[in-house]
Amino acid sequence: MSNLLLQTPEDPANAGMTIEQREVEGLSQGTIVRRRFFRHRGAMISIFVLLLVAALVYSSIGFNFFGLQVPGWWRFGYEAQNAITNRGNPTWTLPFNFGLHPFGQDEIGRDIFARVMRGAQQSIVVTLLFGSIAAVIGVVIGSLAGFYRGWVDQWLMRLTDLFIIFPILIIGAVLGRAVGGLGAAALGIGLGFLGWTALARLVRGEFLGLREREFVDAARVAGAGTGRIIFKHILPNAVGVVIVSSTLLMSGAILTEAALSFLGFGIAAPDVSLGQLINEYQGAFQTRPWLFWWPGLFIIVIALAINFIGDGLRDAFDPRQRRIPGGTGPYRQMGRVIAGWFRRQPSKAESL
Amino acid sequence: MLSFIIRRLGASILVLLVASFLIYNLASLAGDPLGDLRGSTAPNKAALIAARIDQLQLNVPTPLRFFIWLSGLLKVFIGQFTLGDSVNGHSVLSLLGSSAANTLQLVTAATLLAVIFGVAIGMSTAIRQYSGYDYTVTFLSFLFFSLPAFWVAVLLKLYVAIGFNNFLGSPVISPLSITVISLVSGFIWMSIIGGEGKPRLIVFGSATVISAATLGFLVVTDWFMTPQLGPVLIAVLGALTALMVTSLTTGLSNRRALYAALITVAIGVALWYPLQFLFAAFPAFWLLGLLGVLSIAVGLAVGYLVGKDDRWPAARTAAITSFLVGLLVLADRLMRSWPDYLSAVGGRPIATVGANTPDLQGSIWLHVIDSYTHLLLPTMSLILISLAGYTRYARASLLEVMNQDYVRTARAKGLTERTVVMRHAFRNAMIPIITVVAFDVGGLIGGAVITETIFAWRGMGSLFISALRDPLDLNVLMAVFLVVGSFAIVFNILADLAYTALDPRIRVS
Numbered sequence: 001m002s003n004l005l006l007q008t009p010e011d012p013a014n015a016g017m018t019i020e021q022r023e024v025e026g027l028s029q030g031t032i033v034r035r036r037f038f039r040h041r042g043a044m045i046s047i048f049v050l051l052l053v054a055a056l057v058y059s060s061i062g063f064n065f066f067g068l069q070v071p072g073w074w075r076f077g078y079e080a081q082n083a084i085t086n087r088g089n090p091t092w093t094l095p096f097n098f099g100l101h102p103f104g105q106d107e108i109g110r111d112i113f114a115r116v117m118r119g120a121q122q123s124i125v126v127t128l129l130f131g132s133i134a135a136v137i138g139v140v141i142g143s144l145a146g147f148y149r150g151w152v153d154q155w156l157m158r159l160t161d162l163f164i165i166f167p168i169l170i171i172g173a174v175l176g177r178a179v180g181g182l183g184a185a186a187l188g189i190g191l192g193f194l195g196w197t198a199l200a201r202l203v204r205g206e207f208l209g210l211r212e213r214e215f216v217d218a219a220r221v222a223g224a225g226t227g228r229i230i231f232k233h234i235l236p237n238a239v240g241v242v243i244v245s246s247t248l249l250m251s252g253a254i255l256t257e258a259a260l261s262f263l264g265f266g267i268a269a270p271d272v273s274l275g276q277l278i279n280e281y282q283g284a285f286q287t288r289p290w291l292f293w294w295p296g297l298f299i300i301v302i303a304l305a306i307n308f309i310g311d312g313l314r315d316a317f318d319p320r321q322r323r324i325p326g327g328t329g330p331y332r333q334m335g336r337v338i339a340g341w342f343r344r345q346p347s348k349a350e351s352l
Numbered sequence: 353m354l355s356f357i358i359r360r361l362g363a364s365i366l367v368l369l370v371a372s373f374l375i376y377n378l379a380s381l382a383g384d385p386l387g388d389l390r391g392s393t394a395p396n397k398a399a400l401i402a403a404r405i406d407q408l409q410l411n412v413p414t415p416l417r418f419f420i421w422l423s424g425l426l427k428v429f430i431g432q433f434t435l436g437d438s439v440n441g442h443s444v445l446s447l448l449g450s451s452a453a454n455t456l457q458l459v460t461a462a463t464l465l466a467v468i469f470g471v472a473i474g475m476s477t478a479i480r481q482y483s484g485y486d487y488t489v490t491f492l493s494f495l496f497f498s499l500p501a502f503w504v505a506v507l508l509k510l511y512v513a514i515g516f517n518n519f520l521g522s523p524v525i526s527p528l529s530i531t532v533i534s535l536v537s538g539f540i541w542m543s544i545i546g547g548e549g550k551p552r553l554i555v556f557g558s559a560t561v562i563s564a565a566t567l568g569f570l571v572v573t574d575w576f577m578t579p580q581l582g583p584v585l586i587a588v589l590g591a592l593t594a595l596m597v598t599s600l601t602t603g604l605s606n607r608r609a610l611y612a613a614l615i616t617v618a619i620g621v622a623l624w625y626p627l628q629f630l631f632a633a634f635p636a637f638w639l640l641g642l643l644g645v646l647s648i649a650v651g652l653a654v655g656y657l658v659g660k661d662d663r664w665p666a667a668r669t670a671a672i673t674s675f676l677v678g679l680l681v682l683a684d685r686l687m688r689s690w691p692d693y694l695s696a697v698g699g700r701p702i703a704t705v706g707a708n709t710p711d712l713q714g715s716i717w718l719h720v721i722d723s724y725t726h727l728l729l730p731t732m733s734l735i736l737i738s739l740a741g742y743t744r745y746a747r748a749s750l751l752e753v754m755n756q757d758y759v760r761t762a763r764a765k766g767l768t769e770r771t772v773v774m775r776h777a778f779r780n781a782m783i784p785i786i787t788v789v790a791f792d793v794g795g796l797i798g799g800a801v802i803t804e805t806i807f808a809w810r811g812m813g814s815l816f817i818s819a820l821r822d823p824l825d826l827n828v829l830m831a832v833f834l835v836v837g838s839f840a841i842v843f844n845i846l847a848d849l850a851y852t853a854l855d856p857r858i859r860v861s
Contacts, residue, residue, distance in 0.1 A: 177382055177383065262502045263817060275500065
């Protein structure tokens with residue numbers, strides 16, 4: 001352990017080259033971004049966790065893909081009422097003894113594991129639909145406003161204002177009544193049509209700056225049309241902003257869905273969502289806390305993972321955010337000091 | 353500038369009108385204004401339904417009914433302003449008034465605290481970039497960012513409220529807990545203050561010992577049941593405040609500012625005894641306001657007199673210190689009413705529901721404590737979430753500024769780190785944060801829906817939710833939307849204006 005702490009962080013293989021040097025070494029922008037992203041430990045762990053959660057959630061209870069029913073390996077359905085074992089307590093004892101109902105059962109015997117899995121499926125659907133729809137609308141509106149400026153900009157920005165003040169709850173309530181028991185897909189699409197405003201403003205700001213740059217003039221002089229300039233020349237330069245903020249939109253989406261369902265304006269019983277589970281079981285918190293912990297835990301894990309991926313992407317796309325790889329962190333310093341004490345030869349050079 | 357404001361206001365009113373029309377028609381699809389009556393078993397059901405249809409003019413088609421509602425709104429110009437009636441026949445305007453007051457009470461405290469703590473934490477992480485403290489705070493702020501608000505609120509209600517109330521039943525902290533808490537706090541202080549190896553250990557040790565001593569003192573004196581500060585503690589805490597404020601505003605090397613701050617502390621301590629009589633003689637809110645203003649005035653005067661050549665910095669420092677000492681004196685007075693309050697609420701002070709204890713008899717101090725104990729949990733749950741955002745913004749913003757050339761220039765010409773951070777970097781870093789805050793405040797007015805629902809706080813959010821539930825209360829819904837929407841738009845414009853006022857490089861067009 002002490003050896004690990006005392007190690008100099010630089011790998012001897014490329015000690016002669018700083019990251020900056022390697023970055024000007026004729027790599028494409030995409031490669032640089034990818035490398036920086038892969039170096040972001042939090043984002044890498046988060047991607048792994050997210051994939052793991054998605055695999056667990058979709059394989060366990062199966063799913064319905066446009067009428068094609070894919071069965072899962074879990075023994076209970078999310079609606080089936082089973083005989084209550086262990087008084088509904090979770091049967092999972094650490095580490096790997098799962099028992100019959102690892103997350104426990106509710107008061108009428110439904111398996112919480114299956115219900116949480118179903119809820120997480122819904123959350124993932126909402127998140128993906130919301131993110132992609134909001135990203136597309138936001139990019140189109142923001143780029144048009146930023147590129148054309150003038151009255152187009154004025155009108156589109158006032159349209160954005162209109163959507164900013166539009167209460168999401170009303171959409172949830174209206175959709176719920178119109179569709180009759182809101183599905184995840186309907187909710188995701190509905191939220192997506194409201195949630196693009198922040199992205200549109202960001203993209204507009206980015207376009208306002210980029211359209212004045214020389215490479216746009218060059219493209220125009222070379223005879224490029226408007227569409228080509230927007231999509232081939234400006235948009236690739238704004239892609240960082242788009243990707244980062246749509247990631248953050250998605251982590252917001254999962255919380256919004258949960259909040260809506262919690263208030264009773266999102267996904268409604270008999271279908272299940274993570275927020276709706278918490279709402280349904282919050283009265284039983286004192287007697288059956290596991291009904292409350294698991295859905296909350298899954299919301300946090302998914303949202304946290306998406307947030308970290310967003311952070312990694314931001315670091316990767318933003319060349320100003322260069323991390324200095326170094327061994328001068330405080331814990332490492334402390335480690336050196338303490339290790340020095342144990343070896344009884346505290347040298348000045350090491351404690352610095 | 354003026355033409356910009358007028359143009360933006362005009363466009364915004366138009367946006368608000370269009371949005372109200374859309375929402376009026378959409379929301380009418382969301383429910384049934386007669387929902388509760390249709391299922392009722394009252395013998396005069398038909399008459400009730402007819403009465404409500406008549407009162408709310410439900411037989412007018414919705415798009416037309418919007419214009420009836422709008423005409424009520426436009427009568428503001430002839431002094432007959434109305435927002436219509438709720439389904440139960442109450443005037444929407446009066447409903448709105450009381451809930452707006454409740455929401456403002458909830459949101460102001462939460463926003464202020466979140467901004468102050470968020471900016472402080474975010475900036476300290478930026479200064480200690482890539483330290484363990486920075487990574488820990490970053491991770492925690494991501495975690496808080498990912499927490500569902502309702503989940504936190506329910507947890508707070510069940511663990512903090514019930515836990516603390518149970519703790520007050522027998523307020524003893526075991527030696528083991530004291531040790532653990534002190535070690536943790538020592539570790540936190542060590543991470544914040546930073547530095548190299550050995551000084552870090554010294555900070556760690558002293559912070560641990562101070563925390564343990566404080567906790568021990570609190571337990572031994574039974575402080576949780578009969579809390580008070582008294583002149584001695586006020587003097588000690590006041591002196592610490594003076595040191596901290598001076599080191600942040602002018603630096604401790606400015607002796608005159610330091611003396612001015614310390615003199616205001618001495619005045620505060622000296623006035624403590626006479627003030628007790630004043631508090632007993634005139635227990636009223638105007639007295640508190642007056643004393644607040646007076647404390648600032650005294651601080652300014654002392655600073656002005658002491659600060660000889662450089663009066664303004666000393667006056668500023670002394671005024672801030674003086675105000676904080678005033679707060680200490682007030683806190684002392686409130687603490688002295690704590691035992692009364694405990695017995696009034698049966699020994700369980702932290703409330704989980706509502707904005708105040710019904711039928712609470714007693715002095716103004718009891719009522720102040722009562723609203724604080726009711727505000728505590730909803731404010732905490734609001735802060736936890738927004739704190740994370742402000743921390744991230746403040747950190748990013750200060751980092752951006754610290755990399756600017758003028759900061760390097762300031763360092764190069766030999767200014768102290770405090771001056772560089774507080775005078776050159778901090779002020780510029782605040783510009784983007786202020787716009788974010790303005791934007792958030794506009795949204796917060798209606799955004800506390802979940803917190804209000806869980807803590808049964810009768811504010812705008814819960815008004816909106818109950819209007820959207822069965823039976824649909826369109827007039828109430830529209831009134832809340834109007835207030836929230838106007839706030840959002842006005843603060844949006846304010847954010848733009850603040851940006852141009854603070855950053856001369858940006859011009860409005």
